[in-house]
Amino acid sequence: MAKPHAFTVYYVKKARNHRWRCSDVTFWCVDEQLCNQWIQALKELLELQKARPKQLLVYINPYGGKRQGKRIYEQKVAPLFSLASISTDVFITERANHAKDNLFEVNINKYDGVVCVGGDGMFSEVMHGLIGRMQKDSGIDQNNPKAPLVQCNIRIGIIPAGSTDCICYSTVGISDPVTSALHIIVGDSQPLDVSSVHHNNTFLKYTVSLLGYGFYGDILKDSEKKRWMGPMRYDYSGFKTFLSHHCYEGTISFQPAKHTLGSPRDKDSCRTGCHICRQSEQQLAEQRKKCGLKHEEDEEEWKVIKGKFLAINVVNMSCACPRSPKGLSPAAHLADGSADLILVRKCSRFDFLRYLVRHTNQDDQFDFSFVDVYRVKSFQFTSKLLEDNESDVTDIGKKHFGRFCRDHPACCCNIANSTWNCDGETLDSSAIEVRVHCQLMKLFARGIEENCKEASRNQSRVEQLL
């Protein structure tokens, strides 16, 4: 080198569509001492950035999505972690639930975060491991649906390598491994609501994205048999399920979320620094100060709805993904302590198609007479089939479950139950009880950043208000 004294600074460069890239600039200097002073000063500044992780535990699912998890991590992510002086313990899973089981055994306090390389299912595994471990260590019984759960302060980073990658897309704005790696490196933090799902005082699962019965449950059940097709399996099973047009009868009860300022019909979406989520965070802190971990009896009213539904969807976040960039509920919030309950009642195939198509354009998917949407903090569902069986048992005193309802009216309404799709996993029970836990965990993300169009629209709204 002609000028021997130099140092390179690597930095994040924001590109289009919420994509981040790593860029660098090299500074040259003839004076060696001055060059070293600069290096020292920059190192000291970096040391002050306490939110940045130094030690990460990484789980890779080699079979998720297009089976590219290992390659994506090794080629795109590991070199960035090494540039940022992050040390990693990497664990390649050999079976389903490997990562979850491992999280109950490792010395978790050694790490500043856990990274999962895979899809929504892999994230769900890691989340169950971390939340489960936290509750176990604190002596909380997960089977009690009313137990106040202990927050999980170890952040999770998602490197997208799955089929839908809805959690990554809805919290970052894009499914891109390099962008997600950079959000981890700069130490971003995004709190996330988590819902617990129980049946008869037995814990079933946690959910952060979609809990869906009917359409999305049936798609998942069919698509599991076609895993070999990769991400395409969802389009194939989606088309098949659309043609089968099954609806399901049951009773829904829910408690409206009165504590939050927003509504599912709002025009504004949850964005970085969202004031609605921040207000929920303050409420949560005040509640904790008041009652600690004690459970507060919830006397709020329950609403009950009976009917025949093509789809029952409970979403904790928008569920935006490449298939539907605005998601199932565009105005849902990541961390407001509520979920959006979307009920699609029995309608014609043509109307259901019109509803589906609106997930892909700018039109309002809730503006149909057969679609209702509510913002809720808890929710219950029992299928008609189970209600009939239970009343048979009490009326006649039979101890014989699982009998099919033979006197069901002849209509397109399916006599059998559907299954619940819980973040891409099926649940064994159709009768469930769901409760939203405000900001139970945190991700290495910052929510979707406002783009220029949104920012100028909001600015002009403020100007109008002034």
Ligand SMILES: CCCCCCCCCCCCC/C=C/[C@@H](O)[C@H](CO)NC(=O)CCCCCCCCCCCCCCC
């Ligand atoms: C005409 C086009 C209509 C397109 C409508 C697209 C709506 C897409 C909405 C996607 C919502 C994803 C919610 C995320 C759920 C994740 O926790 C979960 C785990 O990864 N993924 C799935 O369950 C995977 C769910 C995958 C769902 C795929 C749905 C495909 C529907 C295709 C319907 C075709 C009808 C065509 C009629 C001519």
Ligand SMILES: Nc1ncnc2c1ncn2[C@@H]1O[C@H](COP(=O)(O)OP(=O)(O)OP(=O)(O)O)[C@@H](O)[C@H]1O
């Ligand atoms: N080594 C493994 N072998 C088989 N299954 C695994 C392994 N590691 C993890 N799994 C399971 O595979 C399931 C699916 O993985 P993942 O979510 O990564 O991909 P996907 O289903 O293609 O994507 P998406 O969930 O986004 O639709 C997860 O539920 C996880 O428990």
Ligand SMILES: [Ca+2]
């Ligand atoms: Ca929410």
